[in-house]
Amino acid sequence: MSYRGAESSGALGFGVTDTTRLWLHTRPVIERFVRPRLKGTYERDEAMQARELAETLGELDVSGAAGALLSTFVTPGAYTDDNPRYDLDMDSMSLLKSLPAGRHGTTYPDMTWEPKEAFAAVARHFASH
Secondary structure (H helix, E strand, C coil): CCECCHHHCCCCCCCCECHHHHHHCCCCCHHHCCCCCECCCCCECHHHHHHHHHHHHHHHHHHCCCCCCCCECCCCCCECCCCHHHCHHHHCCECEEECCCCCCCCCCCCCCEEECHHHHHHHHHHHCC
């Protein structure tokens, strides 16, 4: 999750998307009139997600774990948005931000996503091993 307070939400940060609007957006005809959004206004905090993942990776190293599922690489339908109310990416565990149709990333201009700070944290961890 990439919003301030997700780490202490008690639900791993999940559940801030308005699921009724999300479901309505999947219905033919209705989808044109209903835009998915979050249940409230949240503040993007990619640094928190990166810190949490880095800490977890460190704990896994110390425990001697042979492997673990860290996160989701990308959540294609959870698009980021400049308006926090519609930034569905904040309710996603992905390492990348999905960009709305027609937009491409700046880091990888041919891709429809942009790496989050968590992506860099995971890369740094494994580069040091």
